[in-house]
Amino acid sequence: MLGTYDVTPTLAVRDLAAARAFYEGKLGLTVADDGMDGAIVYKAGATALFVYVSEFAGTNQATAVSWAAGPALVTTIAELRAKGVAFEHYDLPGLHLEGDIHVGGGMRLAWFKDPDGNIHALSG
Known part of the structure; x- marks a missing residue:
């Protein structure tokens, strides 16, 4: 449906x-x-x-929006960092951190927050 x-x-x-x-x-x-x-x-x-x-803005403690950056993940992170976007680092089972990218299990993910604390994910 x-x-x-x-x-x-x-x-x-x-x-x-x-x-x-x-x-x-x-x-x-x-x-x-x-x-x-x-x-x-x-x-x-x-x-x-x-x-x-x-x-109720910013009360969600989980990822709210996911962006599929694909092969542009590293470039996108660099561009966002240059504009002042800070990336979050989490201790997640099965993933290790390479710079701002969480890597493992065939996944490459990075997270950042908007001014209200809404969590965004980038994948690539």
């Missing part, structure tokens, strides 16, 4: 202006729709990312 519908990751933020500076300025996303009060939709590949104001 739901497998035929498009899905949109949705992130809560406290301050839309700060979120806008991060998502547009640091991540390089393009606004698809900002005509809603308290919300912005960003174009992200073939999908969209919905960002809205909520008092």
